[in-house]
Amino acid sequence: MKKLILLFTFLFIGVSSFAQKTEYETKSNIQYYNPAINKTDSYINERCVLDIYYPKNTKGFATIVWFHGGGLTGGSKEIPEALKNKGFAIIGVNYRLSPKVKAAKAIEDAAAAVAWAFNNIANYGGDTSSIFVSGHSAGGYLGLMIGLDKKWLQKEEIDANKIAGLIPFSGQCITHFEIRKENGIPDTTPTIDAFAPLFYVRADAPPLLLITGDRELEMLGRYEENAYMARMMKLVGHKQTKLYELDGYGHGMTEPGFPLLVKEVNRILKENKK
Numbered sequence: 403m404k405k406l407i408l409l410f411t412f413l414f415i416g417v418s419s420f421a422q423k424t425e426y427e428t429k430s431n432i433q434y435y436n437p438a439i440n441k442t443d444s445y446i447n448e449r450c451v452l453d454i455y456y457p458k459n460t461k462g463f464a465t466i467v468w469f470h471g472g473g474l475t476g477g478s479k480e481i482p483e484a485l486k487n488k489g490f491a492i493i494g495v496n497y498r499l500s501p502k503v504k505a506a507k508a509i510e511d512a513a514a515a516v517a518w519a520f521n522n523i524a525n526y527g528g529d530t531s532s533i534f535v536s537g538h539s540a541g542g543y544l545g546l547m548i549g550l551d552k553k554w555l556q557k558e559e560i561d562a563n564k565i566a567g568l569i570p571f572s573g574q575c576i577t578h579f580e581i582r583k584e585n586g587i588p589d590t591t592p593t594i595d596a597f598a599p600l601f602y603v604r605a606d607a608p609p610l611l612l613i614t615g616d617r618e619l620e621m622l623g624r625y626e627e628n629a630y631m632a633r634m635m636k637l638v639g640h641k642q643t644k645l646y647e648l649d650g651y652g653h654g655m656t657e658p659g660f661p662l663l664v665k666e667v668n669r670i671l672k673e674n675k676k
Contacts, residue, residue: 424457424459424460424487424489425457425458425459426455426456426457426458426486426487427455427456427458428453428454428455428481429453429454430451430453431451431452431453432451432452432453432454432518433447433450433451434450434451434452434495434511434514434515434517434518435450435514445498445502445503446498449496449497449498449499450496450497450498450511450514450515451479451496452479452493452494452495452496452515452518453479453481453493453494454491454492454493454494454526455481455486455491455492455493455494456491456492456526456527456528457489457490457491457527458526458527460489460527461527462527462528462529462532463489463490463491463527463528463529463532464489464490464491464528464529464532464533464534464566464667464671465490465491465492465493465519465523465528465529465532465533465534466485466490466491466492466493466534466535466536466663466667467493467495467515467516467519467533467534467535467536467537467545468480468481468482468485468492468493468494468495468536468537468541469495469497469512469515469535469536469537469538469540469541469542469544469545470494470495470496470537470538470540470541471537471538471539471540471541471542472499472539472540473539473540473579473580474499474500474505474508474540474543474578474580474581475499475500475501475580476499477499477540477541478496479494479495479496480494481494482656482660484656484657484660484661485660485663485664488664490667491523491526491528493515493519495511495512495515497511497512497515497544498511500580500584504584505578505580505581505584506581506597508540508544509544509547509548509554509597510554510557512544512545512547512548512554513548513554513555513557513558513560514558516533516535516548516555516558516560516565517555517558517559517560519533520533520560520564530564531564531566531674532566532671532674533564533565533566534565534566534567534568534569534667534670535548535549535565535567535568535569536568536569536570536571536663537570537571537573538570538571538572538573538656538659539571539572539573539574539653540574540578540580541570541571541573542570542571542572542573542574543570543573543574543575543578543599545568545569545570545573546568546570546573546575546599546631547597547599548562549562549565549568549607549608549610550562550568550599550602550603550604550607551596551599551601551602552602562607562608563606563607563608565608566608566609566667566670566671566674567608567609567610567611567666567667567670568607568608568609568610568611569610569611569613569662569663569666569667570612570613571613571614571655571656571659571663572613572614572615572620572621572624572628572653572655573599573612573628574599574624574627575598575599575600575612575627575628575630575631576592576593576594576598576600576627577593577594577595577597577598578597579622581597589622590622592623592627599631600627600630600631600634603631603634603635603637603638603640604638604640605638605639605640605641606640607635607640609642609643609666609670610632610635610640610642610643610644611643611644611645611646611662611663611666612628612631612632612643612644612645612646613645613646613648613655613659613662613663614628614645614646614647614648614655615647615648615651615652615653615654615655616647616648616649616650616651616652617647619650619651619652619653620652620653621652621653624653625647628645629645632644632645646659646662
């Protein structure tokens with residue numbers, strides 16, 4: 403009799419666990435500009451789309467907006483496998499590329515995509531107070547620009563401080579080299595101007611986790627840019643800046659970086675519940 407009771411108990415637990423398993427759905431090529439803008443610009447209509455992967459049978463989940471890398475001249479939207487099945491929505495974003503447009507247009511697109519998340523994620527069950535912005539290389543740069551220079555999201559009527567956290571992977575903190583190239587400035591001439599995240603260090607910015615590869619293996623002083631960003635953010639009074647250097651990894655350091663991203667998202671979500 404006891405064996406039968408135990409058997410039924412295990413079966414019940416197993417069935418309940420199966421019934422409660424989170425299911426995910428992906429919707430692709432959603433245009434994040436409004437139809438009027440899409441009609442007036444064929445490149446926006448073609449390029450400015452996003453994919454969303456989300457838990458379809460849960461509510462109040464966090465969202466990570468992920469911008470691909472590629473030097474602002476290449477690359478395509480992606481939903482990183484390492485971020486799937488973690489209880490989050492992931493939004494992979496395409497943006498316009500240089501030289502077809504000026505590289506700064508990619509920043510406009512990044513802001514429009516994040517604004518789409520704020521304006522639409524609740525329709526999928528997500529929590530608008532738990533939207534995180536991340537990305538690799540050029541994608542990390544875009545996230546930093548729209549998260550620190552508030553004017554880009556202000557244009558979309560979104561306060562950048564509503565971003566729950568900024569977590570760039572090897573993002574450029576000085577003026578992006580493609581923007582410098584447009585102005586005849588060499589890769590090896592570091593510049594900090596209106597197109598540099600470092601220009602906008604501020605105490606009231608969202609929590610910031612900077613992740614880079616090994617300083618000896620990274621490209622173009624990328625670790626040092628991020629280290630300077632971390633130091634200046636702390637000097638202006640920002641209380642939640644951290645810097646991770648992934649020893650032994652070069653610029654393509656996304657795989658060891660993803661667990662740090664997930665850990666940071668969960669840390670902030672836990673802090674915000676207190």
